[in-house]
Amino acid sequence: MSDFKRIYRLSKRLTLERMFSTRMYIMFPILLLFIPGMAWGFSDPDIVLPGGHQPQTSMEVLFYASLGVVFGATMCAVLLSYDAVSRERASGVLELRLSQPMPRSHQSVAMMLGSWQAILIPTWILLAISVGIVRYRMGEWISIADCIVYFSSTALILLWYILFTLLASSYTREQGTAISFGVGMWFLFTFLWALVTTMVAFASGVAIGQENDAAWVMLEGALDLLSPNGVYHHLLETRLPQIERGIASWQSWSMGLVWTVLPSWLFIKRMEKILP
Amino acid sequence: MEEEVLCLNAASYRHLIAAPKPLKPWRRVKGPGIFSIHLSLRKGTVLGLVGPNGAGKTTLLRVMAGILPLQDGSASKGKGTRAYSVHDLRQRVGHMPEQVRWQGQKSVREALLEIAEMRQKGEKRVDGLLHLVGLQGRKNSALNELSQGMRQRLTLAVALLGSPKILLLDEPLNGLDPVGAAAFIALLKSLTERGVSIVLSSHQVEGLVDVVDRLALMHRGHILAEGTAEEVASSLGLEAKVTVKGLGEPPAFGRYNLDKEQIEMKQKDDSWSAQLENVEPELLKKLVDDDFTITEWSIRQPNVVEMLCAATGQSIEDVGLEVASSAYLPLRSFGGEEE
Numbered sequence: 001m002s003d004f005k006r007i008y009r010l011s012k013r014l015t016l017e018r019m020f021s022t023r024m025y026i027m028f029p030i031l032l033l034f035i036p037g038m039a040w041g042f043s044d045p046d047i048v049l050p051g052g053h054q055p056q057t058s059m060e061v062l063f064y065a066s067l068g069v070v071f072g073a074t075m076c077a078v079l080l081s082y083d084a085v086s087r088e089r090a091s092g093v094l095e096l097r098l099s100q101p102m103p104r105s106h107q108s109v110a111m112m113l114g115s116w117q118a119i120l121i122p123t124w125i126l127l128a129i130s131v132g133i134v135r136y137r138m139g140e141w142i143s144i145a146d147c148i149v150y151f152s153s154t155a156l157i158l159l160w161y162i163l164f165t166l167l168a169s170s171y172t173r174e175q176g177t178a179i180s181f182g183v184g185m186w187f188l189f190t191f192l193w194a195l196v197t198t199m200v201a202f203a204s205g206v207a208i209g210q211e212n213d214a215a216w217v218m219l220e221g222a223l224d225l226l227s228p229n230g231v232y233h234h235l236l237e238t239r240l241p242q243i244e245r246g247i248a249s250w251q252s253w254s255m256g257l258v259w260t261v262l263p264s265w266l267f268i269k270r271m272e273k274i275l276p
Numbered sequence: 277m278e279e280e281v282l283c284l285n286a287a288s289y290r291h292l293i294a295a296p297k298p299l300k301p302w303r304r305v306k307g308p309g310i311f312s313i314h315l316s317l318r319k320g321t322v323l324g325l326v327g328p329n330g331a332g333k334t335t336l337l338r339v340m341a342g343i344l345p346l347q348d349g350s351a352s353k354g355k356g357t358r359a360y361s362v363h364d365l366r367q368r369v370g371h372m373p374e375q376v377r378w379q380g381q382k383s384v385r386e387a388l389l390e391i392a393e394m395r396q397k398g399e400k401r402v403d404g405l406l407h408l409v410g411l412q413g414r415k416n417s418a419l420n421e422l423s424q425g426m427r428q429r430l431t432l433a434v435a436l437l438g439s440p441k442i443l444l445l446d447e448p449l450n451g452l453d454p455v456g457a458a459a460f461i462a463l464l465k466s467l468t469e470r471g472v473s474i475v476l477s478s479h480q481v482e483g484l485v486d487v488v489d490r491l492a493l494m495h496r497g498h499i500l501a502e503g504t505a506e507e508v509a510s511s512l513g514l515e516a517k518v519t520v521k522g523l524g525e526p527p528a529f530g531r532y533n534l535d536k537e538q539i540e541m542k543q544k545d546d547s548w549s550a551q552l553e554n555v556e557p558e559l560l561k562k563l564v565d566d567d568f569t570i571t572e573w574s575i576r577q578p579n580v581v582e583m584l585c586a587a588t589g590q591s592i593e594d595v596g597l598e599v600a601s602s603a604y605l606p607l608r609s610f611g612g613e614e615e
Contacts, residue, residue, distance in 0.1 A: 010393045017382055017390075092376035096434050099341045099371040101363060102394035276343060276373070 014114025034072035039130035043137035078182035081115040095276035108271040153235035163263035221245030286349035327494030341371035370440030424451030514578035521572035
């Protein structure tokens, strides 16, 4: 059996275990309300967003509906994977895994894929439902290119949150600490990043919150590259030509690559040295 | 003599422990562990690791299992052969850690299959092992429903997954009922007959003394004595004790060239019993010739606790249940100041 196949088979087992876990049964209805629910709401022909804005295209509606991913799916990713390493470590099962001849780097990749797929599959199903809802409400399908960007950037943001949480789980001996780190990080990037942006703008002498001020828009766009949620929105905005925040597509995708490779590498290195 | 299957040569591993300083809160220094261990394991034999809490038994087992990398020294098949990498060790060794608390909703069979994937073993092997460890009837039970004894059996099944040449067992009898423990010991015997070498760390070595071929006494990260029980006892200057029981007037053992320290006498009504050390083989004949009524004469070899106390210089009365802080310090210092 090739290494690739072995990783695939192990990750599949981990995926099924987490995807059909009690916590997923609890979280799935929440995701159902968040993701297709937002798609339904934002595709309402009479909706008026703050500033009197009305979404014009189906991709724009799905862009706004991506808030469901940012608020719901990322939190589910954290809750699904916070104990992936710490629980096994506390129970002694990790020691058994570490004594197996399968290289630890391969075990780590299987663990990443397993946790990722467990949240990715339900989220993608809900995204597909959302696309159908938008089509039904607006009478317009999104293009194939839009669809690819929408699904792949959602996959990436979920992977980033999974990776941060796995890293925290591998460093902490208590599951409570791991979940505190995951939830804290979620709060930082979901709610507090605006505060960080404001503080940097204040320190830089840029007028805060002026949507028509180019300096503010550029600063906000640049700082968003340092946040997974911000990069996610930058990636989605590559399909919305009417939005211009001074960040080129290649910059968004490059940062996406950095957010993927760096934590993956850190997690694999960590697992290669972890002690039971 | 059986061939060597694992030879540790000056094997050392020290855990890093937190030692924060005001300007270096992350500072860590080398702490307890194992120090310059020389150990040889032979094919089809059982080596019992014995030592007080904190002696380094678990660390030594983890090093042998390839979980902890050696910081110094080497592990190989025999002296002069190529050193094993951690991957070689993991391939050859089956490891049963102490008290694995299996938990979750997945079934026993699923849990075993998951780890079997890591060793490229199939369902047939998994089902065979579940049968071997007596979990066939519980294969579809959730891990949360298992008793501690059943969890021990499952851990043993994991250790046996790769058909290991070396089996490392850390406190394997914990949680097993007496019948389960007897079955477990029978299983160990059958494994050694098939050429599997076993290293067994247990606080209940007394119960396994019939299974263990060799003993290694550990203390503060060192092996203080290693060999058969007789060899270890002899190297520690311990000799067999004789218990004599009789009726009527007890003999004055001083007349038979025994010192007072070698005699422990008890008397009740018309009977008496004495525990004697350094006894001449002719003593029984002399007592009978002198018309003493002897009802029992038994010879007892030194037990593991006595060996351990002799090796460590501790006594049961002194130690009690306390884990001495000195147990975490090496007997010798290496290169002066700690890193």
